[in-house]
Amino acid sequence: MSNIVAFIELSQDGGPGPGAREVLKAASQLGDPIAVLATSSLSGSTVGQLAALGAKGVFAGETELTSSCLQEPEVETLAKAVQALDPAAVLVVNTTSGREIAARLAVRASGGLTADAVAVRKQDGMVVATRLVLGGTYSVDSTVEDGLPVITLRPGAFEGQARPAEPVVTSLGLKVDTRAAAAVEAFTPGADSHRPDLRTAERVVAGGRGLLSKENFVLVEQLADALGAAVGASRAAVDSGFIASGAQVGQTGVSVSPELYVALGISGAVQHRAGMQSSKTIVAINKDADAPIFDIADFGIVGDATTVVPQLLHAMAVRTP
Amino acid sequence: MKIIVLVKQVPDTSEERTLDTESGFLERDPQGNVLDEISERALEVALRHKDSHKGTEVVALTMGPSDALKALRKALSMGADSGVHVADDALAGADAMWTSRVLAAAASAEGFDLVITGNESTDGKCGVVPAMVAEHLRLPLVGSLDSPGISAESVSGRRECGTGTMTVRAGLPAVMSVTERSAEARFPTFKGILTAKKKSVKNVALAELGLSGATVSTAGRSVILSVARVEGRSGGRKIVDHNGSAATELMEFLADRQLL
Numbered sequence: 354m355s356n357i358v359a360f361i362e363l364s365q366d367g368g369p370g371p372g373a374r375e376v377l378k379a380a381s382q383l384g385d386p387i388a389v390l391a392t393s394s395l396s397g398s399t400v401g402q403l404a405a406l407g408a409k410g411v412f413a414g415e416t417e418l419t420s421s422c423l424q425e426p427e428v429e430t431l432a433k434a435v436q437a438l439d440p441a442a443v444l445v446v447n448t449t450s451g452r453e454i455a456a457r458l459a460v461r462a463s464g465g466l467t468a469d470a471v472a473v474r475k476q477d478g479m480v481v482a483t484r485l486v487l488g489g490t491y492s493v494d495s496t497v498e499d500g501l502p503v504i505t506l507r508p509g510a511f512e513g514q515a516r517p518a519e520p521v522v523t524s525l526g527l528k529v530d531t532r533a534a535a536a537v538e539a540f541t542p543g544a545d546s547h548r549p550d551l552r553t554a555e556r557v558v559a560g561g562r563g564l565l566s567k568e569n570f571v572l573v574e575q576l577a578d579a580l581g582a583a584v585g586a587s588r589a590a591v592d593s594g595f596i597a598s599g600a601q602v603g604q605t606g607v608s609v610s611p612e613l614y615v616a617l618g619i620s621g622a623v624q625h626r627a628g629m630q631s632s633k634t635i636v637a638i639n640k641d642a643d644a645p646i647f648d649i650a651d652f653g654i655v656g657d658a659t660t661v662v663p664q665l666l667h668a669m670a671v672r673t674p
Numbered sequence: 675m676k677i678i679v680l681v682k683q684v685p686d687t688s689e690e691r692t693l694d695t696e697s698g699f700l701e702r703d704p705q706g707n708v709l710d711e712i713s714e715r716a717l718e719v720a721l722r723h724k725d726s727h728k729g730t731e732v733v734a735l736t737m738g739p740s741d742a743l744k745a746l747r748k749a750l751s752m753g754a755d756s757g758v759h760v761a762d763d764a765l766a767g768a769d770a771m772w773t774s775r776v777l778a779a780a781a782s783a784e785g786f787d788l789v790i791t792g793n794e795s796t797d798g799k800c801g802v803v804p805a806m807v808a809e810h811l812r813l814p815l816v817g818s819l820d821s822p823g824i825s826a827e828s829v830s831g832r833r834e835c836g837t838g839t840m841t842v843r844a845g846l847p848a849v850m851s852v853t854e855r856s857a858e859a860r861f862p863t864f865k866g867i868l869t870a871k872k873k874s875v876k877n878v879a880l881a882e883l884g885l886s887g888a889t890v891s892t893a894g895r896s897v898i899l900s901v902a903r904v905e906g907r908s909g910g911r912k913i914v915d916h917n918g919s920a921a922t923e924l925m926e927f928l929a930d931r932q933l934l
């Protein structure tokens with residue numbers, strides 16, 4: 354079987370980040386997953402975690418510059434891995450950093466890039482990626498000809514876990530050319546949230562401009578906590594300052610496809626629907642009986658969210674299952 | 675300082691957008707095309723620097739069919755000094771790799787201190803072109819900035835990156851990409867619209883950049899195998915609330931679907 358490079362983005366503590374499981378799982382569908390990462394020094398616990406997630410190889414570029422030099426250590430490690438491993442594809446989770454790293458690598462390795470795949474497969478010797486485009490209204494299968502396929506994966510789209518493996522470990526000292534890289538001057542960790550990550554959450558409760566104030570938006574957070582859900586928002590809610598921009602769902606925010614999506618005071622503009630209409634179950638509460646969100650809601654309530662949500666919270670609290 | 679802003683014409687997202695299921699290409703109705711909102715923000719970042727720094731030159735660069743000129747004119751009416759339009763039949767259906775190569779070559783030919791672009795376009799949404807352009811030019815990318823800053827020697831700003839917020843900086847020349855959290859774009863003034871007609875737009879053919887349709891085959895190409903329309907979903911039950919009465923029904927619905 355051919356090697357498939359799975360790029361591992363590290364989390365703040367230096368271990369494999371939340372995308373590691375997904376990228377190794379996707380790689381296992383195409384060939385032998387080789388975990389590739391840039392780190393100041395490769396630890397036994399990182400290798401152990403990657404082994405448990407199915408890495409048949411671990412390839413690390415080691416440099417002290419990983420925290421001060423933006424992306425170049427990662428791109429250069431991947432370029433070295435491509436030379437050494439002759440992979441059939443390189444997979445990278447589509448995060449803010451991941452896609453910039455993938456883009457640079459595709460150019461450096463004279464490859465071709467497929468962005469935001471929701472599925473990958475091998476077909477007649479070709480690596481085929483499926484993407485959802487135009488807000489999920491079309492699905493497109495594509496491949497890369499005459500070059501290495503570099504594919505970014507939509508976070509949350511790949512379920513399950515590859516079978517644990519015993520990886521062959523390679524680490525090399527990396528020379529980094531800092532001239533073509535930006536410098537990282539400071540890093541502030543995000544507020545530690547007790548809530549699940551929006552991109553991969555199984556349940557999402559989202560609020561819109563209809564909540565009218567930051568005070569009312571607390572209802573969205575309370576319902577999210579009662580359901581064990583992540584908090585999402587429309588762009589209008591973000592623009593109104595009800596919540597931080599990371600919560601924005603939609604065309605220019607994150608795309609989610611949870612088991613349950615609850616939309617409170619959200620009209621359902623096409624740009625919002627683009628990021629949530631593949632959710633399994635959609636519930637909407639909106640004052641306006643003609644709001645377009647009802648066209649895609651499995652359960653719609655024409656009513657005031659600030660009345661219905663407190664009642665719902667109360668009913669859930671006293672419910673005996 | 676000379677700033678090149680990469681701008682793109684895209685179908686208006688408030689209209690329904692369709693794909694040709696044969697070719698996989700976007701069906702572009704020239705009437706419904708607009709200058710991408712994120713391009714306007716990228717331009718705004720450049721124009722604000724120009725407002726406060728005399729001697730700043732702002733050039734809008736686009737690649738696209740002949741009607742993309744409309745997007746350039748909009749950029750000029752907002753305040754860009756001149757435009758560059760790369761148009762060539764060989765560019766029809768160009769993928770991100772090909773596009774970035776052409777944009778990088780055109781930027782080099784024009785000359786610049788800084789290239790500013792939106793982080794992702796509204797139609798493609800891949801978000802890979804800025805980093806590809808930077809790699810072709812072998813320049814640093816200060817990417818996905820929410821709050822971009824430009825000084826005489828460097829560019830910097832904050833970017834969100836999942837685990838937190840980073841402050842990044844690079845010396846010029848550099849490539850910068852901005853998110854929709856950056857500057858809110860200005861509207862063209864009446865005077866701006868009038869003077870835009872007199873501003874120069876350079877037309878550039880591929881051959882002038884030392885590129886041709888054949889050059890593309892030296893790198894990997896993205897090839898579409900099939901396109902399918904995804905079944906739209908339809909509305910289910912809809913009830914009207916009376917003073918919170920709907921809460922009980924909603925709870926039953928959630929319990930039925932094992933979602934509580």
Ligand SMILES: Cc1cc2nc3c(=O)[nH]c(=O)nc-3n(C[C@H](O)[C@H](O)[C@H](O)COP(=O)(O)OP(=O)(O)OC[C@H]3O[C@@H](n4cnc5c(N)ncnc54)[C@H](O)[C@@H]3O)c2cc1C
Nearest residue numbers: 561562563587588589603604605606618619620625640658
């Ligand atoms: C290029 C571009 C990209 C965009 N990207 C995104 C994106 O990524 N995500 C996104 O969300 N939007 C995006 N938008 C914006 C989008 O077009 C809409 O403006 C936005 O989604 C509207 O948010 P909203 O539904 O919260 O607000 P509104 O459309 O104002 O809707 C508010 C709703 O709340 C209801 N309401 C009012 N009071 C109550 C109450 N007490 N109880 C219940 N309901 C109530 C109203 O009936 C109304 O339906 C984009 C737009 C453009 C042009």
